[in-house]
Amino acid sequence: MRPVLSAVLIGxxxxxxxxxAQNQGHAMTMPTPDPKLPAAPASSASxxxxxxxxxxxxxxxxxxxxxxxxxxxxxxxxxxxxxxxxxDMPAEPAKTMAPKDDMDHSGMNHxxxxxxxxxxxxxxxxxxxxxxxxxxPPRAADAIWGxxxxxxxxxxxxxxxxxFPVFWFQGDRIEAQIREGPxxxxxxxxxxxxxxxxxxxxxxxxxxxxxxxxxDAEVQALYAKAFAPFWDFQxxxxxxxxxxxxxxxxxxxxxxAPYMFEVxxxxxxxHRGDVTARIEGEVDQRITQRLILQPRAEVNLAAxxxxxxGIGAGIDQIEVGVRLRYEIIREFAPYIGIxxxxxxxxxxxxxxxxxxxPSVTSLVAGIRFWF
Amino acid sequence: MHRGGTHGKGGPRIPAGxxxxxxxxxxxxxxxxxxxxxxxxxxxxxxxxxxxxxxIRLREGQNVRFNVTNNLGEDTSIHWHGLLLPFQMDxxxxxxxxxxxxxxxxxxxxxxxxxxxxxYHSHSGLQEQSGHYGPLIxxxxxxxxVEYDRDYILLLSDFTVLDPHFIMQRLRTGEGYFNRQQxxxxxxxxxxxxxxxxxxxxRMMPTDIMDIGGKTYTFLANGRGPTEGLEYxxxxxxxxxxxxxxxxxxxxxxxxxxxxxMTIIAADGQNVRPVEVDEFQIxxxxxxxxxxxxxxxxxxAIVGESMDRSGMALAMLTTxxxxxxxxxxxxxPPLLTMGDMGMDHGSGGMDHxxxxxxxxxxxxxxxxxxxxxxxxxMGHGAPPAPAEASGSAVAGMAAGEMxxxxxxxxxxxxxxxxxxxxxxxxMVSMAPVDKMGDPGLGLRDVPHRVLNYRMLTAxxxxxDTREPSRLLELHxxxxxxxxxxxxxxxxxxxxxxxPIRFAWNERVRVKLVNNTxxxxxIHLHGMFFELVNGESAAYQPRKxxxxxxPGASAQFDxxxxxxxxxxxxxxLMYHMHGGMMQTVTVVGPEIGA
Numbered sequence: 001m002r003p004v005l006s007a008v009l010i011g012x013x014x015x016x017x018x019x020x021a022q023n024q025g026h027a028m029t030m031p032t033p034d035p036k037l038p039a040a041p042a043s044s045a046s047x048x049x050x051x052x053x054x055x056x057x058x059x060x061x062x063x064x065x066x067x068x069x070x071x072x073x074x075x076x077x078x079x080x081x082x083x084x085x086x087x088d089m090p091a092e093p094a095k096t097m098a099p100k101d102d103m104d105h106s107g108m109n110h111x112x113x114x115x116x117x118x119x120x121x122x123x124x125x126x127x128x129x130x131x132x133x134x135x136x137p138p139r140a141a142d143a144i145w146g147x148x149x150x151x152x153x154x155x156x157x158x159x160x161x162x163x164f165p166v167f168w169f170q171g172d173r174i175e176a177q178i179r180e181g182p183x184x185x186x187x188x189x190x191x192x193x194x195x196x197x198x199x200x201x202x203x204x205x206x207x208x209x210x211x212x213x214x215x216d217a218e219v220q221a222l223y224a225k226a227f228a229p230f231w232d233f234q235x236x237x238x239x240x241x242x243x244x245x246x247x248x249x250x251x252x253x254x255x256x257a258p259y260m261f262e263v264x265x266x267x268x269x270x271h272r273g274d275v276t277a278r279i280e281g282e283v284d285q286r287i288t289q290r291l292i293l294q295p296r297a298e299v300n301l302a303a304x305x306x307x308x309x310g311i312g313a314g315i316d317q318i319e320v321g322v323r324l325r326y327e328i329i330r331e332f333a334p335y336i337g338i339x340x341x342x343x344x345x346x347x348x349x350x351x352x353x354x355x356x357x358p359s360v361t362s363l364v365a366g367i368r369f370w371f
Numbered sequence: 372m373h374r375g376g377t378h379g380k381g382g383p384r385i386p387a388g389x390x391x392x393x394x395x396x397x398x399x400x401x402x403x404x405x406x407x408x409x410x411x412x413x414x415x416x417x418x419x420x421x422x423x424x425x426x427i428r429l430r431e432g433q434n435v436r437f438n439v440t441n442n443l444g445e446d447t448s449i450h451w452h453g454l455l456l457p458f459q460m461d462x463x464x465x466x467x468x469x470x471x472x473x474x475x476x477x478x479x480x481x482x483x484x485x486x487x488x489x490x491y492h493s494h495s496g497l498q499e500q501s502g503h504y505g506p507l508i509x510x511x512x513x514x515x516x517v518e519y520d521r522d523y524i525l526l527l528s529d530f531t532v533l534d535p536h537f538i539m540q541r542l543r544t545g546e547g548y549f550n551r552q553q554x555x556x557x558x559x560x561x562x563x564x565x566x567x568x569x570x571x572x573x574r575m576m577p578t579d580i581m582d583i584g585g586k587t588y589t590f591l592a593n594g595r596g597p598t599e600g601l602e603y604x605x606x607x608x609x610x611x612x613x614x615x616x617x618x619x620x621x622x623x624x625x626x627x628x629x630x631x632x633m634t635i636i637a638a639d640g641q642n643v644r645p646v647e648v649d650e651f652q653i654x655x656x657x658x659x660x661x662x663x664x665x666x667x668x669x670x671x672a673i674v675g676e677s678m679d680r681s682g683m684a685l686a687m688l689t690t691x692x693x694x695x696x697x698x699x700x701x702x703x704p705p706l707l708t709m710g711d712m713g714m715d716h717g718s719g720g721m722d723h724x725x726x727x728x729x730x731x732x733x734x735x736x737x738x739x740x741x742x743x744x745x746x747x748x749m750g751h752g753a754p755p756a757p758a759e760a761s762g763s764a765v766a767g768m769a770a771g772e773m774x775x776x777x778x779x780x781x782x783x784x785x786x787x788x789x790x791x792x793x794x795x796x797x798m799v800s801m802a803p804v805d806k807m808g809d810p811g812l813g814l815r816d817v818p819h820r821v822l823n824y825r826m827l828t829a830x831x832x833x834x835d836t837r838e839p840s841r842l843l844e845l846h847x848x849x850x851x852x853x854x855x856x857x858x859x860x861x862x863x864x865x866x867x868x869x870p871i872r873f874a875w876n877e878r879v880r881v882k883l884v885n886n887t888x889x890x891x892x893i894h895l896h897g898m899f900f901e902l903v904n905g906e907s908a909a910y911q912p913r914k915x916x917x918x919x920x921p922g923a924s925a926q927f928d929x930x931x932x933x934x935x936x937x938x939x940x941x942x943l944m945y946h947m948h949g950g951m952m953q954t955v956t957v958v959g960p961e962i963g964a
Contacts, residue, residue, distance in 0.1 A: 122880040122903065122926070123842040126787065129872045130841075138936040138954040141467055144459040149469045154867070157465025157907040160496070162855070162862025162950030196543065196853040206607070226794035229781070229850050230574055248715050256852060258572045287557040330548055359535035370545070 068352060085264065128222060163195040167170055173323075175366025177339070182209040184362070197226035201254075206242055217242035220250060231255035244308050247271045260284065276311060277305035290327045295336075296320070305346055310348025321363065331371055337364045375952060378414035378501045378534045385415040386963055387594030389505060392419070393428040394433060399449065401471075402442040403494075406502060408589050409596040413532035416443065416493070416501040419926075423526050423618065424491070424505025431486040431512040439477040446495050449479070449895070450938075451507065452656065453489040453640045453915050456481040458935025461896055463494045465867075466936050468494055474853055484828065486511035486851045487640030488614040488658050490526070497535035499944055500620040502594075504528065507613065509640075516642050519652025519662055527626075527653070527684050528673045529588040529619040530596070532541070540581060540589060542945055548955075552578050552704050558740030558872050560706060560753055572703050573780055575798075575888060577677075577707045579851065580812055580891075582945060583621050585682025587708060590622065590675060597685035597698075597839050603673075605665050605688055612636075614660050617653045620944040623678035623890065623918075625814060628671050628688070631643045633661040635822060639911040642830035649820035652678065652811035654892035654918040656942035659822075663688070670694040676892075678703040678812055703881040705813030710738045712780060715924030716901065746781050754798075767814040791860035793951075797850040800886045806923035808903045812890060815893040824904045824925075827912035833901055835930040836908040839880035843871070847919055847941070849887040854949050856887075856941060862950025870956035871939065873931035882926045885919040891946065892916050893925075894938040895955065900927035916942060 143152050169191035177184040188325040194198040201224050206217025222236030231253055239250040252266030264281040277291040282296040321339030328334070341360045343351040348358035382404035392399075399418055406415040406422060418424025429435055448470050450462035460481045471477040486509045493503035506524045512729035518535030531538065541548040553576060554560060554567060562577070570577050594603045605611050613633075615626060620932045626633075633649045645662070653659060653675075665671055665688055672695075675684035684890035687695060689695045696802035783792045785799050810821035849856045854863070861869075875880060880903065883893055894916045902928035911928065920924045940952035 018915075122839050122928075125842060126789075126844045127841045129843075130874050130877070132874035132958060133436040133956045134874075134875070134956065135872070135874035138956045140465065140934075140956065141459060141469075145469055150465070151466075153464040153470045156446075156467075158864050158867040159464075161867075161948055161952050162857070162864030164864070164948075166540050166543045194852070196855045226853070229794050229797035230852060256574050258574060259568075260571050260574055284552060288552060288553050288557055330391040330545060355876050 011272070015174045023198070033216045034159040042086075067214070133340060163197075165194050167191070170368075170370035172309070172368060173364075173366055174368070175335075175364045176210075177207075177362035179360055179362040180357075182211075184209050186364075192224065194224070199224045203234070208242070214241075214242040222252075224254070230257070232265070245298050245362050246309065248276075256283070270306075272308075274309075275312075275318075284359035287367070292327065292333070294323045294325065294337075296323065296339075300347075302347075307350070310347075310350040312348070312350055315344045317341050318344060321364070323366075325368055331369055333368045334365075334367055335368060338362070339364055377536055378416065378497070379403070379812065380412050380414050382415075385417045385420065385502065385615075387422060387591070389423050389425050390419070391426040391428055395433060395534075396438070396474050397427060397435065398438045398440070398634075400440040400809070401447045401503065403444075403501075403945060406594075408530045408591065411532050411589070414501045414534060414935075416447075418449070418491075418503060418505050422504075423528070424503070424523060426873070427491065427505065427507040429483050429492055429507070429509045431483055431509055431657055434480070434482050436474050439479065440476040440492075441471040441473055444474055444760055447498060447503070448493055448495045449491050450494040451479075451489065451491050452894075453487075453506075453658070454481075454900075455484045455897065455933065458897060458937060460675055460932070461935075461937065463896065467859075467940050470507055473480050483509055485509060485640070487642070487890065488524075488638055488660050489640050490616045490618050490656075490658070492618065494776050495936070496524045496624075497539060497620075497944060497948065500529070500531065500535035500538070502528075502530075503616040506616055506742035507615070516602065516646070517636050517662060518610065519612040521603070521611045522740075523603045523611060523615070524593065524614045524616065525675075525686060526593050526616045527622075527623045527624050527672065528591045528594070528617075529583070531587050533587065538583065538587070539945055539948060542949070547579070548956065549574060549587045550576065550578060550727070551578075551584060551585040552679065553648050554578060559703075562706065573738040573926060575851065577955070578704065579888065580679035580705060581622060581677060581681075581882060582943070583677050584784070584846050585642045587679060587940055588622065589679070589680060590619075590624070590684035592675065592683050592684040592686040593841060594674070599681055601686040601690060603686060603702040604690050605690060605919045606826045606948075607665065607667055607690065609665070610689065611665065612660060613663060614658070615653060616658045617655050618730065619655055621655065621946075623655060623811070623892075624675040624684065625650055625811070626653055626673070626675050626676060627665060627891075628657075628673050630668060631665060631671050631688075631745070632820075633663050635827075636660050636662055636830075637913040638827055639899070639916055643832055643912055644824070644825050644828040644910075646828075647820070648822045648826070649819035650814065650817065652814055654811075654890065654916060654942070655944075656892055656894055657914075657916045657918070667698065670696040672696040672698045674699060676701060678705075680813065690738050696958075707812070707888050707921060711812070711921035712798065713803045713804070713886070774805055775814055775922075786860075787844060789859060790848070791865075793860060794853065795895070796848045796849050796860050796886065797852065798888065798921040799917045800884060800924075802931060803884045803886075803922060803924040807925060809904065809920045809923065810918070811918065817835040824902050824912070824917075827902065827904060827914075828906050829901070829910045829912050832909045833913065835878060836933075837878045837930075838908075839878045839928050841877075842880050842882060844882045844884065845871075847883060847887055847893070848948075849889070849949075849951070851888070854945075856946040856949035856951035858951060858953050863952040866953055870936065870954040873929070873955065875934065875960045879929050879931065879932045880926055881944050882922045882924055883917070883919045883927055885921055888921045889917050889943075889946075890920050891951065892942040893940070894942040895939050897933045897935070898929065898931070898937070898957075900929040902927050931957040933957055 084311040091147040122167045169190045173188040175186050184207055188205040190203040192201045195199055204221040206214040208214035218238050218240045220238040223232040224232040224234045227233045237251050238250050248268040248270045250266050254264045257263045261283045263279050263281045268276045278300050279299045282294055285293040298319040302311045302316050303314050305313045319341045323335045323337030325335035327334040339362045345356035351358040385404040388776055399416055404415045406413050439449055448462045448464050458467050460479045461467040489507040491505055491507050492499045506526050526829045589596045595601045632647050634645045636645050639658050669690050671688040673686040781799050807824040810823045814821045846859050848860045899913040899915050901913055917925050934957050937955045939955045940947045
């Protein structure tokens with residue numbers, strides 16, 4: 001009840017505001033001796049001076065001579081060419097050399113201008129500053145306030161304008177998987193701390209059947225360095241925490257591929273020397289500003305059979321799914337979806353040997369969140 | 372985490388609107404509290420207890436002393452935006468002074484050497500977002516160049532209930548987090564399947580017009596939301612001066628008063644020759660003074676529509692309190708086009724209305740010629756035959772087939788060698804053209820007169836009309852996905868000790884090339900530069916913020932005659948914190964001479 005009450009009160013206060021507001025603009029009468037502002041000439045609907053623009057005359061002929069009027073000689077106009085007379089260029093000739101541009105330049109009337117020289121082309125080449133411009137860091141304020149007094153604020157300015165760290169954490173998939181046989185749970189989370197091009201990443205994913213410990217779970221700690229606008233290179237370690245105790249070295253890339261595919265590809269080398277890889281991709285398809293369809297695919301690969309972990313050489317597993325989420329707020333979205341997983345080749349054999357179906361279809365429901 | 376503390380929603384209620392202070396000694400206090408805008412409570416940082424802070428009214432020629440007391444729990448500062456002053460009074464912690472510690476009173480003191488409309492704001496942390504800004508007017512020592520009966524300030528800004536540090540974090544981690552106008556299967560955007568495919572292929576969003584939209588922001592007029600009734604009174608026949616300041620953290624506005632033309636008389640505080648328009652885009656930190664002459668209607672709506680058309684700031688010109696004019700609906704959001712990637716216009720086979728090449732863009736084809744030639748002569752490997760390419764801009768509209776095949780959106784060979792190529796650059800403008808004549812995203816095809824930089828002419832003659840002695844080319848670079856922003860591929864954190872250097876009184880042409888798909892309002896502290904907009908050197912308009920359009924270039928001439936270290940940055944606050952900032956060092960005469 002209280003919020004409602006206070007809203008009403010605030011509303012009342014606001015209604016009162018306009019009365020107060022009337023004096024807000026600092027109305028004041030300004031006695032100004034000058035003549036009335038000349039009305040912008042309505043007649044100059046066609047550009048009176050488009051020809052002044054430098055580009056219409058070749059820069060090669062641009063004189064270094066700063067005298068007014070020279071430039072006009074290059075143009076097919078009746079403009080007086082006398083450089084010394086150029087200071088008093090009448091507006092009429094200028095109007096005749098307005099072959100283009102139907103813009104209203106009413107304010108650019110040159111009548112009465114002291115000088116009607118065209119813009120200079122300026123220097124063509126970028127050149128370094130002259131030696132008189134000095135060198136070294138900017139320290140002018142040190143002479144006034146002292147180097148010691150300036151140090152903290154200077155460091156603070158440097159640290160807050162550009163490369164400052166942020167923290168991001170995402171639960172990409174926290175879901176229940178409804179399928180034939182026992183239903184399962186899954187988590188897939190990641191996060192980072194760092195600046196725009198250098199970050200420390202944390203990732204974890206795992207799954208298991210409800211009521212039991214995860215069959216399969218891992219955590220990763222990675223250092224990431226941007227190597228392209230949309231791509232980070234990542235290197236670090238992965239520790240499997242479900243199943244046989246296994247530690248992997250990780251190298252990978254993560255980023256945004258053309259067509260807005262979020263891609264995470266990593267190569268793993270286990271402490272036993274087994275080489276595996278994983279490629280994940282997902283893309284957000286906005287149906288409305290809040291309703292988002294997200295197709296997702298994942299492929300797990302191995303360079304060799306890893307019987308201990310039940311992994312088959314070659315393509316071991318493919319997952320394809322689609323999730324439909326509704327962003328209640330940007331950071332929090334429940335979703336539903338469907339996912340199909342196939343074990344393939346030797347991987348399928350390992351699955352069967354373990355009493356599992358190599359092909360599993362799941363209905364999924366979960367939440368995606370980040371902060 | 373992004374340092375600089377957090378902005379809470381506790382403390383006293385900070386009212387919207389402002390009072391006025393003037394004189395030779397002005398006391399200001401920075402404190403925190405909360406703001407309630409249209410019933411929503413958000414963090415607040417206020418100067419003298421209000422958001423915006425008080426109008427500071429000075430007179431040209433006076434000396435002023437500001438005693439600024441910091442009542443926050445973190446450092447603060449006040450930067451006097453657009454003022455000519457000794458660099459150590461400019462108010463940028465880490466560049467011009469050490470900042471103001473909690474509980475400390477810092478005294479700024481300087482002579483007032485100019486006149487016009489300016490503003491002030493914090494340069495510490497992300498305080499600007501929470502309300503640390505206010506208007507500043509300097510009345511001229513002599514007469515105003517124009518006559519008017521009423522003088523009003525319209526300070527546009529953006530309010531959020533969020534802590535700006537949260538916004539910064541989300542911009543870095545959640546691509547498109549604040550964009551609720553993204554492409555979807557069910558959107559109404561006039562895009563073909565092929566165009567949608569291309570944008571996805573490029574990993575970019577054509578809807579990224581402003582990083583933060585109306586879902587997050589409430590757009591404010593003098594601190595008030597659109598339903599909170601800001602009014603300016605007038606009598607029919609009066610001439611009203613509106614000093615329009617974009618004091619937002621991250622927003623561009625399209626300003627119009629339906630039924631009433633506006634005559635621009637000053638830009639960034641500097642007088643320009645009067646030019647009448649029906650609408651103009653005002654980039655973050657830009658300032659335009661306009662004169663309007665309301666007619667017979669009882670009220671007129673002053674609409675500050677956000678560039679992405681996700682919301683508006685609103686005020687009313689009224690003949691009596693409570694009068695309301697009808698408020699136009701938000702127009703359809705604009706989309707970025709291939710032209711905003713710096714693709715040559717000739718490739719514009721897309722049939723977006725926004726790609727309309729009439730008007731401003733025909734003029735820009737000529738600009739393209741110059742831009743491309745510069746490149747060729749600098750040996751950057753710019754595309755050949757730029758003249759024909761730009762000349763065929765209009766023809767290309769019909770003939771060109773849009774295809775990504777064989778087109779590189781990140782050809783780093785096009786960049787000069789002094790640009791650091793790396794992950795921080797996700798795009799290189801293919802053929803950046805000078806778009807001084809561009810009215811801005813979403814305003815290229817409106818059926819009325821819209822301001823562009825080519826229409827600005829200095830009112831008073833520029834003092835220095837020397838030919839620039841050298842060219843400085845700076846590339847605006849970024850990575851949208853990582854939210855990295857930079858000059859020449861290096862974020863401020865990498866170049867804090869590598870300033871852009873100028874010799875004393877050096878005259879330099881600075882060319883800014885935008886290799887990103889966002890418009891950047893680039894601001895130089897401490898000096899005015901002159902836009903190279905086709906005007907003669909004597910009358911190039913003086914400004915201190917220049918919008919560089921997506922994929923395009925912009926040039927200004929600078930006389931480096933203010934000694935010291937100055938901040939130079941994108942005035943989108945989150946872009947500046949994302950790295951798009953550098954120090955400019957002007958060596959003083961005693962050293963340089």
